[in-house]
Amino acid sequence: MKNSLGKLFLILLCTLWLDAEDFKHHFTLSNTSPYVKEAVIMTLDLNQTNRDKVLFFHFTLKKSPDYEFHRLNVKETEEHHTAQVHYEYLIYPLRAGEIQLHFNLIQKATTEENLAYSFSGDRDNVKGLTTVDTQIDLPPLTLKAKALPKGTSLVGDFNLTHSLKTNKAKAYEPLPFQVTITGSGYPPLLKDLLPKNINFTLFKEKPIVNAVNSSQGTSSTVIYPMALSHSKSFDLGSIVLKVFNPKTQKSYKLKVPKQHFDISKVDVKSLVDKIDSPKPLQSDWSWLTTILTSLLSYLVVFAAGYLTAITLKWKKKSTVQTSDPLKEKIEACKDEKALLQLLMATDSKAYASSIEKLEKGLYGNAKINFNNVKQEILEKII
Amino acid sequence: MNQKITQLKQELSKAVIGQETMIEGLLIGLLCDGHILVEGVPGLAKTTTINAFSKALGLDFKRIQFTPDLLPSDIIGAQIYNPQDHSFSIKKGPLFTHLLLADEINRAPAKVQSALLEVMQERQVTIAEETFKLESPFLVMATQNPIEQEGVYALPEAQLDRFMMKIVVEHNSEEEELEIMRKGASKSFAEVQKVLSIEELHTLQKELEKIHIDKELEQYIVHLISATRDPAKFKLSSITESIMFGASPRASIDLYKAAKAKAFLRGNDFVTPADIGYVVHDVLRHRIVLSYEARAKGVSADEIISSIVETLPIP
Numbered sequence A: 001m002k003n004s005l006g007k008l009f010l011i012l013l014c015t016l017w018l019d020a021e022d023f024k025h026h027f028t029l030s031n032t033s034p035y036v037k038e039a040v041i042m043t044l045d046l047n048q049t050n051r052d053k054v055l056f057f058h059f060t061l062k063k064s065p066d067y068e069f070h071r072l073n074v075k076e077t078e079e080h081h082t083a084q085v086h087y088e089y090l091i092y093p094l095r096a097g098e099i100q101l102h103f104n105l106i107q108k109a110t111t112e113e114n115l116a117y118s119f120s121g122d123r124d125n126v127k128g129l130t131t132v133d134t135q136i137d138l139p140p141l142t143l144k145a146k147a148l149p150k151g152t153s154l155v156g157d158f159n160l161t162h163s164l165k166t167n168k169a170k171a172y173e174p175l176p177f178q179v180t181i182t183g184s185g186y187p188p189l190l191k192d193l194l195p196k197n198i199n200f201t202l203f204k205e206k207p208i209v210n211a212v213n214s215s216q217g218t219s220s221t222v223i224y225p226m227a228l229s230h231s232k233s234f235d236l237g238s239i240v241l242k243v244f245n246p247k248t249q250k251s252y253k254l255k256v257p258k259q260h261f262d263i264s265k266v267d268v269k270s271l272v273d274k275i276d277s278p279k280p281l282q283s284d285w286s287w288l289t290t291i292l293t294s295l296l297s298y299l300v301v302f303a304a305g306y307l308t309a310i311t312l313k314w315k316k317k318s319t320v321q322t323s324d325p326l327k328e329k330i331e332a333c334k335d336e337k338a339l340l341q342l343l344m345a346t347d348s349k350a351y352a353s354s355i356e357k358l359e360k361g362l363y364g365n366a367k368i369n370f371n372n373v374k375q376e377i378l379e380k381i382i
Numbered sequence B: 001m002n003q004k005i006t007q008l009k010q011e012l013s014k015a016v017i018g019q020e021t022m023i024e025g026l027l028i029g030l031l032c033d034g035h036i037l038v039e040g041v042p043g044l045a046k047t048t049t050i051n052a053f054s055k056a057l058g059l060d061f062k063r064i065q066f067t068p069d070l071l072p073s074d075i076i077g078a079q080i081y082n083p084q085d086h087s088f089s090i091k092k093g094p095l096f097t098h099l100l101l102a103d104e105i106n107r108a109p110a111k112v113q114s115a116l117l118e119v120m121q122e123r124q125v126t127i128a129e130e131t132f133k134l135e136s137p138f139l140v141m142a143t144q145n146p147i148e149q150e151g152v153y154a155l156p157e158a159q160l161d162r163f164m165m166k167i168v169v170e171h172n173s174e175e176e177e178l179e180i181m182r183k184g185a186s187k188s189f190a191e192v193q194k195v196l197s198i199e200e201l202h203t204l205q206k207e208l209e210k211i212h213i214d215k216e217l218e219q220y221i222v223h224l225i226s227a228t229r230d231p232a233k234f235k236l237s238s239i240t241e242s243i244m245f246g247a248s249p250r251a252s253i254d255l256y257k258a259a260k261a262k263a264f265l266r267g268n269d270f271v272t273p274a275d276i277g278y279v280v281h282d283v284l285r286h287r288i289v290l291s292y293e294a295r296a297k298g299v300s301a302d303e304i305i306s307s308i309v310e311t312l313p314i315p
Helices: A005-009 A112-119 A286-322 A325-332 A336-347 A352-362 A370-381 B002-015 B020-032 B046-057 B070-076 B110-122 B174-186 B198-209 B215-229 B235-242 B249-265 B274-284 B291-299 B301-311
Strands: A017-019 A024-031 A040-048 A054-061 A069-075 A082-095 A095-099 A104-112 A134-136 A141-145 A154-165 A168-170 A175-185 A203-204 A208-214 A215-227 A235-236 A240-243 A252-255 A261-262 B036-039 B059-067 B077-082 B087-092 B099-103 B122-125 B129-132 B141-145 B164-167 B244-247
Touching: A024 A141, A024 B002, A040 A054, A054 A082, A054 A112, A054 B129, A069 A208, A082 A141, A112 B164, A154 A252, A175 B077, A325 A336, A325 A370, A336 A352, A336 A370, A336 B274, A336 B301, A352 A370, A352 B274, B002 B020, B002 B046, B002 B198, B020 B036, B020 B046, B020 B141, B020 B164, B020 B198, B020 B249, B046 B059, B046 B099, B046 B141, B070 B077, B070 B110, B077 B122, B087 B122, B110 B122, B110 B141, B198 B249, B215 B249, B215 B274, B215 B301, B235 B244, B235 B301, B249 B274, B274 B301
Parallel strands: A154 A240, A168 A261, B036 B141, B036 B164, B059 B099, B099 B141
Antiparallel strands: A017 A024, A024 A040, A040 A082, A054 A104, A069 A082, A095 A141, A104 A134, A154 A175, A175 A215, A203 A215, A208 A215, A235 A261, A240 A252, B077 B087, B122 B129
């Protein structure tokens, strides 16, 4: 198994050199008479012969229910007039008998100018490469697949392990159980891993596949996670898988021994969920409370603002009506000098005539009626 | 001489309706050789008034619109090179006039304001090492717009002190506005005639010196100014927190001169306390620096001055 399949079975069964107009091609098959599901490596080399053209190739195997294929590698030169392409495929025949491998090859010819034009593009201005495509008809290759021994489940070299955390549980409690198959060969994916007649409930998931294809075949690990459940004790019959190894041409068996599970009984009534979760829907009137609270708050704020404005208005009106500081000060003046001083401080120009009278009384020895002057000023204020 | 003042007022009334406060402020400024700072919204006949003054007195008048890109040489003048005879000649700026309207003085940067205020104080201009004396009278009427404060360079307190008075110009009364409207629409504003010569103005200025002021009133003026600096000393503790800086000694001189001028304009040959009362607000309102507390409370300089006048006993 460790040795390369290619080295062991590298028998050149088919070497075909076909002279095409612009290029030559060369097929190799590692094995032309493999067993069913045995790995076969196929290579194809394309070598440009017409140096006047710029050639590109598109190659693939055609899909078929008779075989399964995976492309392993493509190597190509970067020279435009001497193109050399090497393809490598991993093929698994899926049935016994003669199987034909069909191909799809397209030759894409172009010119230096077209190539330069396509290179002149950029991310924001993509310029396509114009090519003249020619479908090349390649003759199919033939595999003569040999049948597997009867009852074979897997082909390759595999190991089987299983894990079981416990074999004791309460009724209906799941028992995790896992089977892992590791090795190289055709991926060990089985439709039914467990025996068909089971008397317990099986919960299973999609197998977890981790496979890597190479020229040596396919190395894979497949995990089958599952859980078993039952109301009473039960047995899981032994799992037996027959494996055929094409390298040794021998069959062997992978086994999981019979398992017994002890199930303890539980009161079924206690398993019934009597609590509703979430709780049943009830009439919710909180929105009404919210609206009423908001409305009340608004009314309180509005009333407070309105009352404040009214109060200020009345206060202002009553202040204006009842008291004028200047008027009070004028009425409080007891003599001409005090009144003159007050008028000087207030607005001399507005009371110029009264000031003049007061000046005459104070400094000009003229007789004035103090109360009349006062009254005159008060009338001006009103 | 009072007849001349009356004639002058009558002549001014041909072009200016109302605005007695501004006219009287300008008259006081002319008589005392002081400069006037006028604060008021646009359209209150500030230019018209000073223009009418120049015509009525036969004086030169120039107007400078202060803008942020104005340079000192734009107002003072500059030395200009003449390539024809390879010589430099002096081009005098608009400062060389009798009456100067410095419109929106706070729109110009500090260096231009400073150049103007230096000339206001020294009354002489130096251009390229040559000094020129300005002719008398030289009165600057600077204006400030109180409503637009974006992009203005506020005058510093030291420079505001150079102005003898700050006049606050209010809108006209409705009757006055009706008359302005009618005259303005019919273009029937009469031409202002010259009624006073420079010599006569100088005579009036000399007459002013003869106005008597009592020693008690002189003391009263000193007390008013002192009260702005140390209110607590005059039982004015309530305004102590509102004042950051009081008025300068220049305020005492200007209040003294303005009171005399006011008495003169009223036809008296002596000063009464009322004369001081008439001008005290105009002389002091731009010289009192309000504290942050006062500004926050909305207390104005005029309210502080009123408190002082109301508290200090008159002689």
